[in-house]
Ligand code: OGA
């Protein structure tokens with residue numbers, strides 16, 4: 001069977017065996033009740049005299065949900081739309097261009113297209129997802145290694161990554177202030193200078209109750225800035241209940257990664273999330289992971305710990321965190337527990 005789900009899904013009426021999750025891991029009830037809503041934060045207010053209330057909203061959402069959406073972020077809507085179009089085109093048509101891309105499972109490869117995620121379920125079931133993963137920063141180093149089809153991909157996603165980096169810095173600066181860390185804490189290139197882009201494509205699925213686009217995980221990085229198209233699928237776990245993240249093509253979804261949970265000494269939460277599929281419409285998301293350089297030590301910020309509030313986690317190198325995360329099949333909770341001081 002071809003690697004890309006998008007190249008064969010329309011020929012099948014049933015989900016192939018190796019995409020079927022064991023009963024206890026299946027999505028369960030696909031009608032997620034809207035009992036709680038992921039907060040939507042107007043970022044422009046931070047620059048219009050409402051900096052403190054905006055920071056409070058961000059901190060509250062990051063504590064309660066580990067997720068929020070931002071609107072009025074100053075990002076060009078044209079660039080967002082065009083980026084979504086080129087990312088969708090990556091997985092459309094004959095996939096001839098994709099076949100030329102490196103489909104190796106080697107994590108050190110800069111650009112690859114594969115169907116079985118690293119964040120695969122522990123049961124080694126395949127995910128109902130195709131994705132392209134590549135580095136983004138610094139642009140001069142990586143841009144030429146990206147796909148050459150669609151022809152606008154390199155230029156458009158290049159512009160998009162530069163803007164997303166700025167947006168992430170703005171959000172991290174607000175979080176920094178809210179946590180009471182020293183100004184510019186996250187500006188450190190060692191801490192936030194690695195950026196990886198994952199373009200996710202979830203083709204329509206004939207039996208959504210049997211499989212997942214992405215199984216339950218938290219991200220093993222600092223912070224993630226994600227753009228969704230208009231299709232539902234992303235869900236966040238809060239108090240053992242799944243909450244759907246309302247699709248909004250004008251908003252960015254922001255979620256805390258495990259590193260922020262460690263640095264904030266549990267003040268912020270790296271919430272677990274997953275993606276469910278649907279039978280009708282392909283879903284695309286553009287996830288931009290802000291991460292740390294390999295040797296950077298990740299540990300609770302000194303400013304947040306004292307005798308009354310001792311560090312909850314032991315220090316760990318970013319790279320060792322990643323290695324453990326992969327070894328523990330993306331069970332972020334288990335990795336964080338292994339770090340308890
Ligand atoms: C991820 C992720 C969510 C989505 O790539 O880590 O959680 O909506 N993606 O694709």
Ligand code: NI
Nearest residue numbers: 217218219273
């Ligand atoms: Ni994720």
